Amino acid sequence: MTDEATKREVKTLYVAEAEDGIRLDRWFRRRWPHLSNIQVQKMARSGQIRVDGARIKPEGRLTAGAAVRVPPIPDPVVRAPGEHQAxxxxxxxxxxxxxxxxxxxxxxxxxxxxxxxxxxxxxxxxxxxxxxxxxxxxxxxxxxxxxxxxxxxxxxxxxxxxxxxxxxxxxxRRQAKKTYWALVIGLPKPTAGQIDLALKKTGINDYEIMRPADTKENGAEPAETAYALISHAGQRASWLALRPFTGRTHQLRAHMKAIGHPILGDPKYGDETSAELSGPLKLQLHARRIELDHPSGGKLIVEAPISPEMRAGFQHFGFDEGEAEADPFAGVRRMR
The missing domain is CATH 3.30.2350.10 (Pseudouridine synthase)
Structure with a gap:
């Protein structure tokens, strides 16, 4: 492709009012769903994407009215008919x-x-x-x-x-209501509440971890999670429903660790006590339910039965799926 052709394909788009605060990578994925996160990261880190003339990280947040320089977007990969037989x-x-x-x-x-x-x-x-x-x-x-x-x-x-x-x-736009089930160490007090704690990514590659951070700290992202107790095995372990109001990396795992109740079977955010209680259990976190508007109208509500790994945790602590309400967060709203 010639330089002249490339210039012709560079666009400037403006962030809508309803998109104020959205992450750059999500803004791109909304418009071009075929793009991978890796593609967006490469374009941002190489300076091909700019906002109001300045470089921006993939996780950087956009403000309403900002001018986004959009480089030529690669076409979706169209494979030859029958190539999916690979x-x-x-x-x-x-x-x-x-x-x-x-x-x-x-x-x-x-x-x-x-x-x-x-x-x-x-x-x-x-x-x-x-x-x-x-x-x-x-x-x-x-x-x-x-x-x-x-x-x-x-x-x-x-x-x-x-x-x-x-x-x-x-x-x-955070219109999807997501309900997760998690088995955590201990019994949270109070047994229901909301966690409003910013998170920041540290480390590199496989060693990346989210840690609590001050909202004014560079790279910190606001994060909110609601939790509600469904059942508990004495003081040893609890079965919680979790609802993330934001979508940060490892948000639920980091938030539960931050309040002293790490999710069982979590090698990255657990501690010695939770590791001992977990034993051979895998990560006890399950995306149980999603409710949102269907693209053609009406509501779409989908629930997933628990995995064999999660069932092992239920059996170990004596929990029964029938104890849970369909939506334990009915009427719960974000704190801000």
């Missing part, structure tokens, strides 16, 4: 076995523990690759949000760019 028949069957709900615009998967949502240097089997089970090009579903590798539960996909844009927009 997936083995077993992989195709596995991908389709995860479906909780599917219609013309939406797919909801029950993502298992240990399966990454997107690939990386050492990750070749992940949800994004498995989406080829539905076809390529316009037939290929699009990711609209993420779950940690070791978090199981509901993962939504959009069929087609318009559906993906609307779903991603609902997450970006």
């Amino acid at each position: 997936l083995s028949p077993a992989d195709v069957a596995f991908a389709r076995s995860l479906v909780l709900y599917e219609d013309d615009l939406v797919i909801a998967l029950n993502k298992p523990w240990g399966l990454a949502v997107q690939g990386g240097t050492k990750t070749t089997r992940h949800v994004d690759r498995l989406l080829s089970a539905w076809g390529e090009g316009m037939e290929r579903p699009r990711l609209v949000h993420r779950l940690d590798r070791d978090t199981s539960g509901v993962l939504l996909l959009g069929k087609g760019p318009e559906a993906a844009k609307r779903l991603a927009g609902a997450f970006a």
Whole structure:
């Protein structure tokens, strides 16, 4: 591509009022759902993306009216017909076995523990690759949000760019009501409340961790989580419902650690006491329920049955799924 052609494709777009405070990477993913996080990060870190003439980090937040320099956006990868057969028949069957709900615009998967949502240097089997089970090009579903590798539960996909844009927009505007189940050490007091504690990412690559930070600290991001006790095993462990009002990396894990009740089976945010209580248990965190507007109108509510890893925790502590309300946060609002 010539320099002249590149210049012609550079655009300046303005941040809408309703988008005030949105992260740069999410702003890009809302408009171009086919972009990967890695692509957005590369464009930002190389200076191809600028806001009001200045460089910005992928996690930087935009203000209403800001001018965003948008470099040429790569087209979606369109593979040759039948190329999705690079997936083995077993992989195709596995991908389709995860479906909780599917219609013309939406797919909801029950993502298992240990399966990454997107690939990386050492990750070749992940949800994004498995989406080829539905076809390529316009037939290929699009990711609209993420779950940690070791978090199981509901993962939504959009069929087609318009559906993906609307779903991603609902997450970006924090209109999606997400309910997680978690088993934590101890018994929180009070047994229900809200955590308003900014978080900051430290470390690099696999050693990245979110820690509490002052809101004025450079790189700190506001983070809010509501929690409610569902049941408890004496003072040893509790089954909590968690609702993140913001979407920071590892937010629930970092917030529970911060209040002294780390999630069981968490090698990154746990401590010696929780590790001893966890024993062989894997991360006890499950995306149980999502409620949001369906792209075609009406409400979409999807629930995911717990994973075998989470069931092991329930059995160990004697919890019964029937004890939980459908939405333990009905009427709960953000603190600010």
